[in-house]
Amino acid sequence: MPNHWFEFLKKDFVQGFPAFCGFEVLRADYCIFETCLKVLNQHRQQDGFVHAGVIATMADHTSGYASFTTVSEKFRILTVEFKINYFKPATGPLIICRSKVINNGKKIKVAESEVFSVSNGIEKLVSKGMFTQIAVASEDIVL
Amino acid sequence: MPNHWFEFLKKDFVQGFPAFCGFEVLRADYCIFETCLKVLNQHRQQDGFVHAGVIATMADHTSGYASFTTVSEKFRILTVEFKINYFKPATGPLIICRSKVINNGKKIKVAESEVFSVSNGIEKLVSKGMFTQIAVASEDIVL
Amino acid sequence: MPNHWFEFLKKDFVQGFPAFCGFEVLRADYCIFETCLKVLNQHRQQDGFVHAGVIATMADHTSGYASFTTVSEKFRILTVEFKINYFKPATGPLIICRSKVINNGKKIKVAESEVFSVSNGIEKLVSKGMFTQIAVASEDIVL
């Protein structure tokens, strides 16, 4: 992957809702994307755990950028559907998401995300999801 | 449902991440919960649509409270897993989520959420999801 | 729907694996398909319940034909992915599946299936699933 594309991905990733949530980019390679989040109170649910929606958003967005590494800048990646399982409560203080494309179709991509809660340097797998996405030419997207 | 329970649910719903997102409660009945969101720029993704993560969070959280109407205050509802489909881009300016419990097991609950983008009073179904949840006694939850 | 199309669907439905399983067509309308199965020992799992795979197959196949009612004979419907929940064990002696298209996109279809176990005329909802399908021109399908 050319370096300017990596820089573009890192910048493009943190707009709108993902920027609002506070996700940061750790790694971008062909078919691979990794991000992290420093957990704040605003990310928690009523019992103090990281909200399932934060984890789903992180897993969806990171997997979308994993697929975005496989297309040219003329394309966008939209989520068709996803499924996510929650294994254990995530408490942080750090959350890491590792995504990879597992079926790199020309139009339909399938990616996986694994989410880890990190405490004292120990990673605990808290969630895993599968994401079906579609690559759409930017010019075909109308707001 | 006793009125104090409805008032409790409305207050309990908007803490942490859901409060941060800006969800509001529209309706709470036995097995049913409905919420809305006024769409701001912070809810959008790179193409200007409401982010899939906002919709997933709203659908997950609202369905969790639909199930929460079926248990006593001694229980909490945790998400085991969910699956969500995105039909059309959501642009707002208002998003409504309607959730209902479709299998009210004693321990395992399954709920559905339908998410609508509302513009000029016209509702468009943009997303639907199925959520598997588990009812856990509050005393068994350890942070 | 023209009558010859209904007759074609009924005949086309019961080939290969679905015929082997023994599914029968109850109803075909635009966006709707319903089937039934008389439960035999060969449909059960080790505990005597109808096997999850029988129910998944029935729910997938019936939803595929619900989508098939929306396209011309030049198209085929292939399953992209699905998710299914099991609510209660199904024991029969009759199983009914009711499917409908809930998002009728030109290329991507989303359908739902509800599966009922029927005993003494009483229907019990035992399973529900969501199916993402793609309409492909027959000429583009190569074995």
Next chain:
Amino acid sequence: MPNHWFEFLKKDFVQGFPAFCGFEVLRADYCIFETCLKVLNQHRQQDGFVHAGVIATMADHTSGYASFTTVSEKFRILTVEFKINYFKPATGPLIICRSKVINNGKKIKVAESEVFSVSNGIEKLVSKGMFTQIAVASEDIVL
């Protein structure tokens, strides 16, 4: 895993619907189960591909037995829900399914299955699914 347990699993696996389908056991280890199927015409759908239901059944059943290796003979594994993606059409003549438990909770298990179509010794990944199961004491199962 004691050898008599492996022999029991192999025998127990092929009853009812799985026996009817023709699945065979390749491997059983702690958290792992692998099976194969020689594709016959009765396993195909209208276009000649292996039916999505055959693949779903194989993936569900094999993953259930992967979880079954983690409990004592007093327990049974029931499917709560699953999600499966189809990447490419499967044509055979051989199908292999490899399942492993990815979250080995005491009561709730999550397993994954990967399904491969094998032709001339070359394996092609055609499908992947995630399965949520529950371990239930045999005495609590009532037909």
